Structure formats: structure tokens, C-alpha cells
Amino acid sequence: MRVAIIGAGPSGMAQMRAFEAASRAGEEIPEFVCFEKQSDWGGQWNYTWRTGLDEHGEPVHSSMYRNLWSNGPKEVLEFADYTFDEHFGRPISSYPPRPVLWDYISGRVEKSGVRQHVRFSTVVRWVDYDDAAEQFTVTSEDLPSGTTTSETFDRVIVGVGHFSFPRMPDFDGIETFPGRVMHAHDFRGAEDLAGRDLLVIGSSYSAEDIGSQAHKMGARSVTASYRTAPMGYEWPDGFEEKPLVLRFEGSTAHFADGTSREFDAVVMCTGYLHKYPFLPDDLALDSPNNVYPAGLYKGVVWQRNPHLFYLGAQDQWLTFNMFDAQAWFVRDLILGKIEMPPAEERQADIDTWLARFEAIETVADEVRFQVEYTGELIEATDYPMFDLEEVIEIFLAWKRDKKDDIMGYRDRTYRSVMTGTIAATHHTRWVDELDDSIARYLAPVPTDAVGAGAPRAPR
Numbered sequence: 001m002r003v004a005i006i007g008a009g010p011s012g013m014a015q016m017r018a019f020e021a022a023s024r025a026g027e028e029i030p031e032f033v034c035f036e037k038q039s040d041w042g043g044q045w046n047y048t049w050r051t052g053l054d055e056h057g058e059p060v061h062s063s064m065y066r067n068l069w070s071n072g073p074k075e076v077l078e079f080a081d082y083t084f085d086e087h088f089g090r091p092i093s094s095y096p097p098r099p100v101l102w103d104y105i106s107g108r109v110e111k112s113g114v115r116q117h118v119r120f121s122t123v124v125r126w127v128d129y130d131d132a133a134e135q136f137t138v139t140s141e142d143l144p145s146g147t148t149t150s151e152t153f154d155r156v157i158v159g160v161g162h163f164s165f166p167r168m169p170d171f172d173g174i175e176t177f178p179g180r181v182m183h184a185h186d187f188r189g190a191e192d193l194a195g196r197d198l199l200v201i202g203s204s205y206s207a208e209d210i211g212s213q214a215h216k217m218g219a220r221s222v223t224a225s226y227r228t229a230p231m232g233y234e235w236p237d238g239f240e241e242k243p244l245v246l247r248f249e250g251s252t253a254h255f256a257d258g259t260s261r262e263f264d265a266v267v268m269c270t271g272y273l274h275k276y277p278f279l280p281d282d283l284a285l286d287s288p289n290n291v292y293p294a295g296l297y298k299g300v301v302w303q304r305n306p307h308l309f310y311l312g313a314q315d316q317w318l319t320f321n322m323f324d325a326q327a328w329f330v331r332d333l334i335l336g337k338i339e340m341p342p343a344e345e346r347q348a349d350i351d352t353w354l355a356r357f358e359a360i361e362t363v364a365d366e367v368r369f370q371v372e373y374t375g376e377l378i379e380a381t382d383y384p385m386f387d388l389e390e391v392i393e394i395f396l397a398w399k400r401d402k403k404d405d406i407m408g409y410r411d412r413t414y415r416s417v418m419t420g421t422i423a424a425t426h427h428t429r430w431v432d433e434l435d436d437s438i439a440r441y442l443a444p445v446p447t448d449a450v451g452a453g454a455p456r457a458p459r
């Protein structure tokens with residue numbers, strides 16, 4: 001049995017860890033190869049300054065920016081088999097910056113010794129399935145040399161993420177806008193927006209965070225334009241929400257409420273497309289960004305070909321520990337420890353979850369949906385179970401904290417579901433911290449630290 005894992009982001013890393021854990025427990029595991037087009041692992045968390053095409057002429061994968069900090073508390077994404085305490089040896093704050101989370105996810109797989117399984121700088125170009133042989137042919141390209149190779153595999157696991165191909169709408173007259181127009185995927189930092197007027201289009205996490213980042217870096221004004229509903233936070237002075245832009249006339253944007261305003265730059269925070277250019281259409285997932293993409297049994301098995309799996313294809317409340325739950329489940333299906341039900345049974349299960357999905361009315365329902373889905377997968381495997389109700393509570397506290405103080409929520413702390421450890425209060429308030437390096441983050445209170453105030457009670 002040979003297994004191909006496509007992508008060494010948090011999902012692919014979870015899959016390798018799952019196989020390695022089984023091997024360590026004395027089980028026989030299949031030979032597995034992980035293809036990763038970047039030169040290092042970490043997926044979105046592997047920051048690059050590049051935009052557009054990379055050094056090999058490949059589309060740049062990561063949409064993260066230099067100053068990105070976790071936008072959810074680390075307590076909801078913690079691995080159950082490798083805690084923050086184990087990695088850092090002491091409590092850290094609840095909202096670490098990107099390099100700190102990269103260090104954490106890398107630390108676990110470095111410890112597992114799975115790097116040897118990854119073919120870095122190798123992009124998967126095409127995957128074919130041969131019904132008669134019941135095998136996939138995976139064609140990949142070693143990017144530095146340009147050499148292409150085709151190999152057969154019995155199972156393929158797709159872990160390429162779905163926040164890399166921008167959804168880029170058109171607006172009347174936007175071609176006359178004289179300033180910078182970009183998608184969030186290409187945003188790398190807001191320093192050049194100091195003293196300028198920014199328009200972000202969208203009302204989800206990218207709009208919220210890129211807008212906040214620009215405000216933090218001294219933008220003169222930030223305007224967020226929504227299509228369906230405003231974010232509704234109590235924004236600081238100079239930050240406002242407006243309904244959708246109807247048209248541009250030079251640097252002026254005209255909004256649906258009849259108002260207009262001039263801008264220096266526009267960032268489209270309009271989301272991403274599920275796109276799998278290496279898969280034929282009968283194997284490629286096609287879905288809006290939601291918590292239960294259709295056609296996936298248990299959210300991971302491609303219903304039309306159960307030898308193909310997807311990890312992390314959902315919109316994500318949970319991330320790292322949900323990817324673990326999925327990876328452990330897929331591993332056990334592949335090892336035969338969990339039986340793959342026949343197509344009709346799989347469809348019945350998909351339909352049950354779809355009915356639940358369609359009944360979702362509130363954000364709290366959606367969080368519960370994803371946490372319960374994750375719990376169902378964990379129960380089927382030996383991945384350590386954790387207190388799922390507590391995770392839901394932390395999500396709800398996070399939501400409240402953001403409503404309370406959108407520019408200050410990252411200074412709050414929570415209690416680990418895995419270890420009971422109360423997060424440390426970071427030495428500098430998020431809004432004042434301009435150095436996002438791991439060295440600065442882990443340093444003892446720096447002399448220029450702007451105190452995060454009295455530690456708050458953990459939730």
C-alpha cells in the first residue's frame with residue numbers, strides 16, 4: 001500500500017503525525033510520500049514576502065502577512081497530543097503571532113522525525129485514477145530541476161488548503177482607480193498605509209483583520225464595505241462600515257447608501273475559491289466556503305471515490321485539532337481499523353450531516369456543529385479526547401471579547417482545555433506591539449513593553 005499526501009501544511013503534517021503515531025505504537029503503516037511545493041512545511045503559516053508567482057513561477061500559496069497574529073485563541077486549536085506547555089515549556093499568551101504558531105506546529109513533526117517523508121519544492125501537477133487497477137497515478141514536478149515523475153499510489157490525501165486562490169469581484173469603473181487595488185491574498189503589510197485612506201471590501205475575517213492592521217499601522221481612515229451584513233464591532237475613530245460599493249470614479253467609491261468617499265488603496269477581502277488544478281473534475285471538490293462541503297463522507301472521504309480523501313476542506317472554526325481528528329480518522333480507514341461503509345450508507349451519513357448543516361441559524365450553532373463533527377471523528381480513533389463543551393465555551397467567550405473590544409481582544413487570556421494552564425498575559429498590548437518576532441515574543445518583559453494591564457480572569 002502506498003499513500004500520497006498532497007501538501008505539508010497543518011493538514012498534511014497532521015496526517016504524517018497520525019501515521020507516525022501508529023507506527024510508534026507498533027502498527028504496520030503504509031509507505032507514504034508527502035508532496036510539498038514550497039521549500040518548507042507549514043502551509044499558510046510558512047510566510048513569504050513574495051506575491052503573485054514564486055521563484056519557480058508557481059502561484060504563491062500563502063495569504064498570510066508579516067504582522068499576522070492568531071485571530072482565535074490558541075486554546076481552541078491546541079493539539080491534544082502535543083500541548084503548548086510541552087513545546088514552550090511555560091505558559092504563553094492566548095493569541096500568538098504567526099512565527100510562534102509556526103514554531104509550535106513544526107515542533108511536533110520535527111519531534112516525530114517525519115521530515116524524511118516530504119518531497120519539498122515538488123508540486124503535484126496531475127492525479128489520475130485507473131478504475132481497473134484501483135490506483136492513482138500522481139505526476140509531480142521537482143521545481144528546481146524541472147524533472148517530472150509519475151508514480152502510482154493506492155490512496156491519495158489532498159491537504160492543499162482552500163485559502164490561496166482569490167475570489168476577485170469586478171466593480172464598475174474600478175479600472176479608473178489610480179491607487180493600489182489588490183486581493184487580501186497579496187497583502188503583506190500595512191506600513192505603507194500610514195496616513196492614507198483604505199477601503200476594504202468584505203465583512204469577514206480578512207476585512208476585519210486587514211482593516212485593524214491598517215488602523216494599527218496609522219492609516220488615516222479605514223472603511224469596510226459589506227455586501228450582506230456589517231461586522232458590527234465598535235470600531236475606533238477613523239474606522240467605519242458602509243454598504244457595498246456600487247461603482248468607482250477615479251479614486252472615489254460610491255456606496256449603496258448614496259454616500260461616496262475618496263480612497264488611496266483598495267483591498268478585496270472577498271474570500272477564496274476551492275480550486276484543485278491537479279485534479280480532474282470527477283475528483284475535485286467544488287464548494288462554497290462552508291462547514292460541510294457536499295460530497296465528503298465524514299467531511300473527509302470523497303464519496304465518488306473513497307480512495308481519495310480531503311483534509312481541512314471545511315471553513316474553519318477549529319483548525320489544528322480538527323485536522324488531527326480528520327487525519328487520525330483517515331489513517332484508520334486506510335489501515336482498515338475503521339470499516340469503509342458502502343456508498344449508500346456513506347450517503348445516508350452525509351445526508352444526516354447536511355440536514356444538520358442546513359438547520360444552522362446562528363454563529364453558536366455553527367461552532368457547535370463543527371466541534372461535534374470533530375468529536376465524532378475523535379471518538380472513532382485513539383486521538384486523545386478533550387472537553388468539547390469547554391472548547392465551545394471558549395469560542396463564545398472569544399466572540400464576546402471581540403464585541404467588547406475589537407482592538408483589544410488579543411490581550412485576553414483563556415485556560416487550556418488540554419492542560420488547565422492559564423495563558424500568560426503578553427508583555428505588550430497587541431495594538432502597541434510592532435515587532436512580531438518569536439524572539440521578542442518570548443523575551444522577558446522588554447524595557448519598552450507597553451503593559452497589557454492587569455491579567456484578566458481566564459474564561
Ligand SMILES: Cc1cc2nc3c(=O)[nH]c(=O)nc-3n(C[C@H](O)[C@H](O)[C@H](O)COP(=O)(O)OP(=O)(O)OC[C@H]3O[C@@H](n4cnc5c(N)ncnc54)[C@H](O)[C@@H]3O)c2cc1C
Pocket residue numbers: 006007008009010011012035036037038041042043044045061063064065068069070071072077122123124125159160161162163278311312316318319320
Ligand atoms: C490569511 C489567513 C490567516 C489565517 N489565520 C489563522 C489563524 O489565526 N488561526 C487559525 O487557526 N487558522 C488560520 N487560518 C486558517 C488556515 O487555513 C489553517 O490554519 C491552516 O493553515 C490550514 O492548513 P492546511 O494544511 O489545510 O492548508 P494550508 O495551510 O493552505 O497548506 C496547504 C499546503 O499545500 C501545499 N500545496 C498546495 N498545492 C500543492 C500542489 N499542487 N502540490 C504540492 N503541494 C501543494 C501548499 O504549498 C501548502 O504548504 C488562516 C488562513 C488565512 C488564509
Ligand SMILES: NC(=O)c1ccc[n+]([C@@H]2O[C@H](COP(=O)([O-])OP(=O)(O)OC[C@H]3O[C@@H](n4cnc5c(N)ncnc54)[C@H](OP(=O)(O)O)[C@@H]3O)[C@@H](O)[C@H]2O)c1
Pocket residue numbers: 068069070071072163167169184201202203204205206207209210226227228229244269270271272289316
Ligand atoms: N489570523 C487572522 O487574523 C486572519 C486574518 C485573515 C483571514 N483569516 C482566515 O482566513 C480565512 C478566510 O477568510 P476571508 O475573510 O478571507 O474569507 P471568507 O471568510 O470566506 O469571507 C469572504 C467575504 O467576502 C465577501 N464577499 C465575497 N464576494 C463578494 C463580493 N462580490 N462583493 C462583496 N463582498 C464579497 C463575503 O461577503 P458575504 O457575507 O456577503 O458573502 C465575506 O464577507 C478564514 O479562515 C479566516 O479565519 C485569519
